[in-house]
Amino acid sequence: MIQLKMNGLEIQAEEGWTLLEAARFYGLEIPTLCHNDGLTEFGGCRLCLVEIGEGPRSKLVSSCTYPVEEGLVVHTDTARVVRARRMMLELMLSTAPGSKKLQDLASKYGLTHQRFKPRDEECVYCGLCVRICEEQMDARAIGFQNRGNKRKISTPFDARSEVCRLCGACMYICPACQLRCQGPAAETDICNACLTMEPTCLEEYGELQCWMYDAGRCGTCVQEKRK
Amino acid sequence: MNAMQEQIRSIIHKHEGLKKNLIAILLDIQSENAYLPPEALRTVASELAVPLIDIVGLATFYRAFSLKPRGRHLVTVCLGTACHVRGGPKILSEFEKRLAVEPGETTPDKQFTLETVACLGCCAIGPVVVVDRDYYGHTTIQRVNTILKKYQRGNKPKATKRVAKHA
Ligand code: SF4
Ligand code: SF4
Ligand code: SF4
Ligand code: FES
Numbered sequence: 001m002i003q004l005k006m007n008g009l010e011i012q013a014e015e016g017w018t019l020l021e022a023a024r025f026y027g028l029e030i031p032t033l034c035h036n037d038g039l040t041e042f043g044g045c046r047l048c049l050v051e052i053g054e055g056p057r058s059k060l061v062s063s064c065t066y067p068v069e070e071g072l073v074v075h076t077d078t079a080r081v082v083r084a085r086r087m088m089l090e091l092m093l094s095t096a097p098g099s100k101k102l103q104d105l106a107s108k109y110g111l112t113h114q115r116f117k118p119r120d121e122e123c124v125y126c127g128l129c130v131r132i133c134e135e136q137m138d139a140r141a142i143g144f145q146n147r148g149n150k151r152k153i154s155t156p157f158d159a160r161s162e163v164c165r166l167c168g169a170c171m172y173i174c175p176a177c178q179l180r181c182q183g184p185a186a187e188t189d190i191c192n193a194c195l196t197m198e199p200t201c202l203e204e205y206g207e208l209q210c211w212m213y214d215a216g217r218c219g220t221c222v223q224e225k226r227k
Numbered sequence: 228m229n230a231m232q233e234q235i236r237s238i239i240h241k242h243e244g245l246k247k248n249l250i251a252i253l254l255d256i257q258s259e260n261a262y263l264p265p266e267a268l269r270t271v272a273s274e275l276a277v278p279l280i281d282i283v284g285l286a287t288f289y290r291a292f293s294l295k296p297r298g299r300h301l302v303t304v305c306l307g308t309a310c311h312v313r314g315g316p317k318i319l320s321e322f323e324k325r326l327a328v329e330p331g332e333t334t335p336d337k338q339f340t341l342e343t344v345a346c347l348g349c350c351a352i353g354p355v356v357v358v359d360r361d362y363y364g365h366t367t368i369q370r371v372n373t374i375l376k377k378y379q380r381g382n383k384p385k386a387t388k389r390v391a392k393h394a
């Protein structure tokens with residue numbers, strides 16, 4: 001057993017666990033995109049960043065690839081972590097603003113503005129499709145091709161692959177394949193954060209839903225009540 | 228077994244049929260054919276028992292490989308930072324205009340292929356143009372035509388100026 005400190009808690013983890021596994025075991029939430037329990041780690045999306053170490057020498061690492069270490073001090077939700085995560089989301093969302101998964105993550109983690117020009121691509125290069133095709137379907141029909149800004153996912157020679165099983169797993173797992181809803185203001189870069197609607201903190205408001213992303217924490221409704 | 232397959236097999240044989248020599252094998256195929264024909268890659272995949280997608284991924288990653296037939300001469304214009312600020316893009320558009328192709332394309336007469344590169348490591352002589360193995364430093368729009376002429380059909384490029392490091 002390995003002892004480490006996470007968000008001030010003394011925790012124990014098994015040798016070989018990643019920080020993400022340890023955090024989830026203790027119920028600490030860390031957002032992920034390119035991680036999937038059934039696939040090897042990829043470390044590409046950087047949403048699962050956590051801060052390790054203390055003071056000026058602390059640094060951000062991807063928790064899905066970083067193994068637990070004896071005595072390590074980890075923080076999963078510092079201001080620096082939150083800022084970095086929102087930045088990653090903002091960048092990915094500008095690549096594929098039509099992705100439901102990304103829009104949902106954006107509303108959940110409080111991304112409220114978009115500074116980059118949307119590019120409307122259909123891929124954020126998370127590599128999930130490539131890994132599921134190889135590791136779970138044993139097909140190896142698709143893969144990364146080219147380099148830099150020409151990088152893409154495709155079959156050899158962009159033709160129908162002889163080894164593809166037509167299983168659909170690649171589409172099932174792709175975070176960019178499921179489109180966001182066409183609800184209110186479907187053409188905006190960041191959608192309306194319906195996902196974070198929660199009951200208001202005060203029972204008096206009955207059926208009303210709170211639209212603040214940190215539902216129940218802002219206290220706006222309490223102040224209104226006082227008036 | 229056709230000629231292509233035979234050629235591939237002898238190349239693979241030369242490299243002891245080892246997976247770790249994949250890049251060397253592809254380089255040999257590339258220099259024999261001036262590009263990597265799809266059929267050749269399929270043969271390599273089955274001979275070495277490497278998934279075709281991995282070979283394609285590798286062949287599209289490195290600039291040394293091309294999946295499209297290349298022309299007799301390869302013209303590479305540097306668009307790295309140093310060459311960019313010294314007018315690399317203007318040189319490139321001059322080549323585009325004269326050859327009537329875009330980067331990555333080959334002229335219909337199969338004489339020239341135009342490519343771009345991001346820094347060749349000799350920024351001091353930028354803007355740099357490389358034709359086959361000849362380096363041209365301090366290129367200007369006016370010199371583009373002179374450079375091309377040397378390689379045009381019939382003109383055997385002899386005694387081309389090679390720019391040394393200190394030029
Ligand atoms: S549908 Fe084809 S490409 Fe997609 S995961 Fe299945 S085998 Fe791979
Ligand atoms: S196609 Fe989808 S699953 Fe595959 S890398 Fe792109 S975003 Fe990820
Ligand atoms: S409008 Fe609401 S439900 Fe629709 S994508 Fe946005 S957050 Fe989701
Ligand atoms: S989940 Fe860790 S980098 Fe994507």
Ligand code: FES
Pocket residue numbers: 305306307308309310311345346347348349350351353354355
């Ligand atoms: S930028 Fe052209 S050689 Fe460095």
